[in-house]
Amino acid sequence: MLMLREKIPADWLPKILSNLPAVLVDHAHLERKAATSALNLEKYRDLYHRVKELNAIAIEELQHFQLVLEILKRRGIPFGQPHPSPWITAMMRSIRKGQRVQAIDHLVVFALIEGRSCEKFQMLANALPTIDPELAQFYASLVESEGNHYATYILMAREIDDAEASRRLDYYLDLDAELIRQPNPLPMLH
Numbered sequence: 001m002l003m004l005r006e007k008i009p010a011d012w013l014p015k016i017l018s019n020l021p022a023v024l025v026d027h028a029h030l031e032r033k034a035a036t037s038a039l040n041l042e043k044y045r046d047l048y049h050r051v052k053e054l055n056a057i058a059i060e061e062l063q064h065f066q067l068v069l070e071i072l073k074r075r076g077i078p079f080g081q082p083h084p085s086p087w088i089t090a091m092m093r094s095i096r097k098g099q100r101v102q103a104i105d106h107l108v109v110f111a112l113i114e115g116r117s118c119e120k121f122q123m124l125a126n127a128l129p130t131i132d133p134e135l136a137q138f139y140a141s142l143v144e145s146e147g148n149h150y151a152t153y154i155l156m157a158r159e160i161d162d163a164e165a166s167r168r169l170d171y172y173l174d175l176d177a178e179l180i181r182q183p184n185p186l187p188m189l190h
């Protein structure tokens with residue numbers, strides 16, 4: 001499905017596995033932001049006819065947010081402050097201005113965030129069974145949904161302008177490959 005051009009750095013997984021409480025707080029914010037991202041796409045003229053589908057994604061992300069909050073509560077981990085992700089910030093910064101190109105860039109960036117989440121949740125589902133079986137199962141349960149969001153956003157971008165969506169996907173896959181190599185010592189999913 002997703003043709004990512006760079007592997008997740010080898011130090012990412014050990015960093016995450018040794019900081020699970022902080023990762024869960026970061027994950028909660030990630031799902032909250034995913035819900036608002038879906039709603040933000042509804043401002044584009046080219047996506048007015050997709051409002052119902054985007055609402056459905058927003059609701060699904062809110063449900064994910066709620067599930068992470070419940071895990072935090074059960075484990076006595078306080079919901080805390082979000083840390084901005086350098087990777088997401090840099091990807092978002094290169095979104096061009098202008099109705100149509102902005103909508104395409106936004107969709108492609110959100111697709112890659114969903115795609116990377118899908119990939120990382122799968123890695124966690126594989127790594128966690130002996131360490132934390134509840135979380136292993138939880139991450140496995142999210143993989144399909146985030147993968148579907150990736151595919152939906154790519155299809156929406158292609159529907160607006162197929163050639164331009166391909167060009168921008170090519171551009172953002174290169175950018176993602178460059179950014180993902182940059183070290184981030186914080187225990188964050190992205």
Ligand SMILES: [Fe+2]
Pocket residue numbers: 031034060061064142145146
């Ligand atoms: Fe989600």
Ligand SMILES: [Fe+2]
Pocket residue numbers: 034061114145146149
């Ligand atoms: Fe998602």
